[in-house]
Amino acid sequence: MAAGEERETRFASRSRISTRLSNSANSVRVGDSSFNSQDYSTSQSFDAEETVREILFRRRNTSEQEAGLSRFRRDRSQKAMHNSRRLGLIMLVLGLINGGLFALLQARRKAYAECTVVVPDRLQRGYEKWVHPITEQNCSGDTSRFEKANKIYIYYSINNYPFHGAAAFKLHSKNQLEGMEPTKNDIHSCYPYHVVSIAGVEKIIYPCGPHLWHFYSDIFKFSTENPDDSTVFLPIDDSLATLSYCQDYTHMRNPPDKSINETFKTTYYWLQENSIAVNSDENSESGENVDTGFVTRKSAQNISAIRTLMNARAGRGLQNGHIIQWMTPSPFKTFKKLYGVLQGPIAFPLYVTMHVTYDAESFGGWKSLSLVASGWPYGKLVPVQSLLGLIAAMCCAFALLLLLTKPGDPQRCVNLL
Numbered sequence: 293m294a295a296g297e298e299r300e301t302r303f304a305s306r307s308r309i310s311t312r313l314s315n316s317a318n319s320v321r322v323g324d325s326s327f328n329s330q331d332y333s334t335s336q337s338f339d340a341e342e343t344v345r346e347i348l349f350r351r352r353n354t355s356e357q358e359a360g361l362s363r364f365r366r367d368r369s370q371k372a373m374h375n376s377r378r379l380g381l382i383m384l385v386l387g388l389i390n391g392g393l394f395a396l397l398q399a400r401r402k403a404y405a406e407c408t409v410v411v412p413d414r415l416q417r418g419y420e421k422w423v424h425p426i427t428e429q430n431c432s433g434d435t436s437r438f439e440k441a442n443k444i445y446i447y448y449s450i451n452n453y454p455f456h457g458a459a460a461f462k463l464h465s466k467n468q469l470e471g472m473e474p475t476k477n478d479i480h481s482c483y484p485y486h487v488v489s490i491a492g493v494e495k496i497i498y499p500c501g502p503h504l505w506h507f508y509s510d511i512f513k514f515s516t517e518n519p520d521d522s523t524v525f526l527p528i529d530d531s532l533a534t535l536s537y538c539q540d541y542t543h544m545r546n547p548p549d550k551s552i553n554e555t556f557k558t559t560y561y562w563l564q565e566n567s568i569a570v571n572s573d574e575n576s577e578s579g580e581n582v583d584t585g586f587v588t589r590k591s592a593q594n595i596s597a598i599r600t601l602m603n604a605r606a607g608r609g610l611q612n613g614h615i616i617q618w619m620t621p622s623p624f625k626t627f628k629k630l631y632g633v634l635q636g637p638i639a640f641p642l643y644v645t646m647h648v649t650y651d652a653e654s655f656g657g658w659k660s661l662s663l664v665a666s667g668w669p670y671g672k673l674v675p676v677q678s679l680l681g682l683i684a685a686m687c688c689a690f691a692l693l694l695l696l697t698k699p700g701d702p703q704r705c706v707n708l709l
Contacts, residue, residue, distance in 0.1 A: 380694030387687030390680045397677040404666045405433035409644065411448070411510060411659035413652055423519060426642045426663065435640070441665040444634040446528065448508060451626045452657040455502040459621035464501030469610060471545035473555070474498075488560050489586040495560040497587075498547070499610065505587065507563075507618055509597040511647040512661060514634060519645050530632035531605040535613025540620045546609040562590045563598065564609050597649040628662070636665065 407430045412422055428435050438444065458464075463481050467474040474496070479486040482500035489495075497505065513525040536542050552561055590598075606613040617629050644661065652659050 376694045376697070380691045383687045383694065384691035387684050387691055390684035390687060394677060394680040394684055397680070401433075401677075403434075403437070405431060405435055405437040405664070406666075407431035407435075407438075407663045409661050411646060411661050412648055413658065414648065421519075422646045422648060424644050424646070425518075426644060427640050431640075437665040438663075439637045439639060441636040443665075444636045444638055445664040445666070446512065446514075446631040446634060447628045447662040447664060448510065448512075448631050449626065449628045449660045449662065450508070450652060450657055451659070452655070453622075453625050453627065453652075454655050454657075455506055456622050456625055456627070458502035459619070460623050462621075464499060464504055468499045468547075469541070469544045471547045471610070473547075473551065474500075485587055487586060488589045490560065490589060493557075494586075495558055498559045498561050499563060503621075504619070506655075507598070507615065508629070508650050509594055509601065510650045510659070511597055511600055512631060513645040515643045515645065516639070518643055525645070526634055526638075528632040528634060529605075530601075530603075530613060532607040532611070532613040532616075534633055535606065535630060536616040539616050541616050544610040544616065544619070546611055560589065562595070563602075563615070591649075594649050597647065600647075631661075634663070 407426050407428075409424050409426055409430055414422075465474045465478045465482060467478050479496060479500050482497070482502070485502050485505040486497055486500045487494050488497055512528075513519075514528070515523050515525050517523065519525070546564065547561075552559075552564060601614045602608050602612055607615075609615075614631075620629075642663075646661075650659070
């Protein structure tokens with residue numbers, strides 16, 4: 293009996309020891325998990341046995357927790373400072389680049405001289421002429437550059453032009469521009485400038501489209517004296533090579549003469565000077581249509597001006613430099629196009645003789661003519677210069693904020709970047 297009781301006592305003692313060890317291990321795991329979930333807290337919220345407290349205390353005491361928290365905050369502050377300085381240097385470099393471009397444009401503007409006169413809106417008939425002197429009072433910049441420049445560029449400007457969207461979105465017939473016969477679906481994009489009614493006959497406009505139909509047709513001539521019948525005008529380089537340089541529509545082709553002769557009864561070839569359709573309509577006294585619902589066809593004066601622009605130098609029809617220059621789209625209502633180039637140098641006063649056939653007043657616009665003497669081929673670029681200046685100022689401001697502010701304080705706005 294004594295031996296049996298002794299065995300039971302030893303077994304019970306072993307069971308109690310195993311249970312205590314198991315509970316201690318579980319307490320250690322729970323306490324360790326609770327400890328890791330806290331952000332370096334110095335308060336001990338454990339309610340475990342003394343053995344677990346001793347284990348945790350040996351692993352990390354209060355001083356070690358405070359030292360770890362201090363190292364964590366210091367490392368975090370140094371990392372934030374490193375990131376802010378790196379971003380600040382990037383912003384500073386961008387600011388210096390944009391500032392340099394701004395200064396370059398500002399310096400090159402001094403090499404840009406321009407003289408501008410307003411083109412009247414009153415249409416002229418027959419051989420009427422409008423003469424305007426160009427003096428230094430019409431100019432901006434260093435006018436002495438006109439006495440030194442080898443080339444004087446002639447530009448015309450149109451303000452408040454309503455059909456710039458038609459040019460940008462290519463509302464014209466692609467087949468017509470390639471010299472082919474268009475289909476009904478092809479000219480539908482030209483609406484309402486796709487058909488015209490002449491003597492009750494509906495004809496397809498060739499080439500069609502809002503922007504093409506409003507082709508600029510004013511004529512300019514220049515002389516060094518007040519013009520009369522014996523005046524010799526200065527030669528203008530309006531060749532196809534000059535006007536079509538770096539333009540988008542140099543691929544345009546005229547329709548074959550055979551196709552024109554076969555289809556002139558159903559097609560209005562307003563741009564082809566040798567067209568039977570144009571020749572048959574030029575004797576009309578008025579350009580107004582009798583039938584409503586159609587666009588107004590070209591007047592005899594307008595056709596005559598277009599023919600003047602269709603010279604041997606500039607090219608004929610769609611393969612004309614003025615047409616190619618006009619077709620290059622502009623996304624804005626106000627734009628400037630190259631008309632030709634005068635051989636320099638020139639002296640003031642200079643007289644410009646205009647034959648005005650382009651009606652800008654009908655759509656609420658107005659026109660101007662400019663002479664430019666420039667050693668800088670990109671113009672004033674005022675909007676671009678303003679944008680570069682704004683970007684440079686913003687980049688430098690952010691760079692100073694990032695480089696001079698010391699991160700580490702959570703209240704500082706730099707830590708939000």
